Amino acid sequence: MQNPAFDADVAAIDELMVLMAAKVEEAVLKASHALKTQDVDLYKTVKNADGEIDKLQLQIEDHVIELIATKQPVASDLRKLLSVFKLAADFERAGDYAVHLAKATKLFVHEPQWHQLERIATMADLGAQMIHGTAQAYKQRSSALARQTALLDDEIDHAHKALVQDTLAFLMQYPEQAERATRIITLSGHLERLGDHMTNACEAIVFMVEGIHADLNE
Amino acid sequence: MSIANISIMDFFYPPDHIALSAKDLEVTYADGVKAVKGLSISFPKKATTAIIGPSGCGKSTALRAFNRMNELIPGTVTRGEVRFHSKNIYDPAVDPVTVRTKIGMVFQKPNPFPKSIYDNIAWAARIHGLKGSCDELVESSLKKAALWDEVKDKLKKSALSLSGGQQQRLCIARTLALTPEVILMDEPTSALDPLSTASIEELTTELKKDYTIIIVTHNLQQAGRISDMTAFMLLGDLIEYAPTKKLFVNPEDERTERYITGRFG
Numbered sequence: 001m002q003n004p005a006f007d008a009d010v011a012a013i014d015e016l017m018v019l020m021a022a023k024v025e026e027a028v029l030k031a032s033h034a035l036k037t038q039d040v041d042l043y044k045t046v047k048n049a050d051g052e053i054d055k056l057q058l059q060i061e062d063h064v065i066e067l068i069a070t071k072q073p074v075a076s077d078l079r080k081l082l083s084v085f086k087l088a089a090d091f092e093r094a095g096d097y098a099v100h101l102a103k104a105t106k107l108f109v110h111e112p113q114w115h116q117l118e119r120i121a122t123m124a125d126l127g128a129q130m131i132h133g134t135a136q137a138y139k140q141r142s143s144a145l146a147r148q149t150a151l152l153d154d155e156i157d158h159a160h161k162a163l164v165q166d167t168l169a170f171l172m173q174y175p176e177q178a179e180r181a182t183r184i185i186t187l188s189g190h191l192e193r194l195g196d197h198m199t200n201a202c203e204a205i206v207f208m209v210e211g212i213h214a215d216l217n218e
Numbered sequence: 219m220s221i222a223n224i225s226i227m228d229f230f231y232p233p234d235h236i237a238l239s240a241k242d243l244e245v246t247y248a249d250g251v252k253a254v255k256g257l258s259i260s261f262p263k264k265a266t267t268a269i270i271g272p273s274g275c276g277k278s279t280a281l282r283a284f285n286r287m288n289e290l291i292p293g294t295v296t297r298g299e300v301r302f303h304s305k306n307i308y309d310p311a312v313d314p315v316t317v318r319t320k321i322g323m324v325f326q327k328p329n330p331f332p333k334s335i336y337d338n339i340a341w342a343a344r345i346h347g348l349k350g351s352c353d354e355l356v357e358s359s360l361k362k363a364a365l366w367d368e369v370k371d372k373l374k375k376s377a378l379s380l381s382g383g384q385q386q387r388l389c390i391a392r393t394l395a396l397t398p399e400v401i402l403m404d405e406p407t408s409a410l411d412p413l414s415t416a417s418i419e420e421l422t423t424e425l426k427k428d429y430t431i432i433i434v435t436h437n438l439q440q441a442g443r444i445s446d447m448t449a450f451m452l453l454g455d456l457i458e459y460a461p462t463k464k465l466f467v468n469p470e471d472e473r474t475e476r477y478i479t480g481r482f483g
Contacts, residue, residue, distance in 0.1 A: 006479075074438065074442070074478050075466060075467065075468065212468075
């Protein structure tokens, strides 16, 4: 059974959402690559992509508002639109974190002893995996995949805690490196938040599919 | 507790909170069509329940069965029970006219008598035995129907001079004059413009403080706006009955989901 007009509108939103998620995933991977390879030029690319990501979020929001105003959706249609609204906001934040990561590259150029950057990059790759999984779960309307994707957040959390501890120990030994060390801690915190945003997005997908509020952050 | 997790059990009403209930109610028309097939449902007191469903699902037939109106359609056979104050209203000892004063009905199209506004209310009351002046009754009924301020200076004018929305509120006032406990409404706003519809909806919200309202509506948004409980019927069967908030956010039955999202038939 179909509601062709509404379903066509939702398909258009799906397309934008998948495109937005792909851009965010790419931005995070590029930022991670920039940190690993000290590629300062990548920052501009990531920054430009963020502008497109922000525009996509507004486009998606406008679609949702128009549909709510004109079609008065209920039940799974309503849950879908509300989840889309939340997802777009979570992806947008993830895009911002990618910009912060790429921007930090400049601070570490010609400082090869900062092996912590490898760990930041690994966390960023996990974040990109979460973004990918979230987008797939949304596209496939799969709450199982959303639940599975949210599990990755634990890995990011553990990596964050360990990195903060190690960096603090390092800071006590080399207080003159405070600026870079605190930046490492900040970046690690950003990635921890990125994981939380994707977990929220996964919860929104579970609500969209099953109509229940699941806590995937346990 | 989240809206989506509310179960029907959270809305279990003890027997003294039930205004009207049907048990195994069946209505068959003269041509043999069974319009209502074994309906069992309880309506909470001083609340609004909406009955929704596609045309021909039996919702209006069920509504008419709640005050024995189907008997006015020749050849209609009703089986099962409708309990009101712990009595079956289909018991041979029960007078259908009394039933219809206690369980009143408002119809799809406003149907005032071609008389004055005043007489529309006074006439029904007189037929039911009211002696003497009806001034007080007319005023209080019109006030309850939120029409008094608009008509108090023209009570002797024809009811037919009123707008559609006003006529419908007059019909509600006429029903209220007989001091009912339950008000059945059969698509009461389908012939009205949005503003008149809003005034009737506002009125039902006000009336449910003192009355039990059961409304059949094709307008799903209306069911969402004004009802506490919603029943979904399909082909004579009750498919789902739940708190309105639950039914419109996360219905249990796939058929309900398809109907309210416009994907049915």
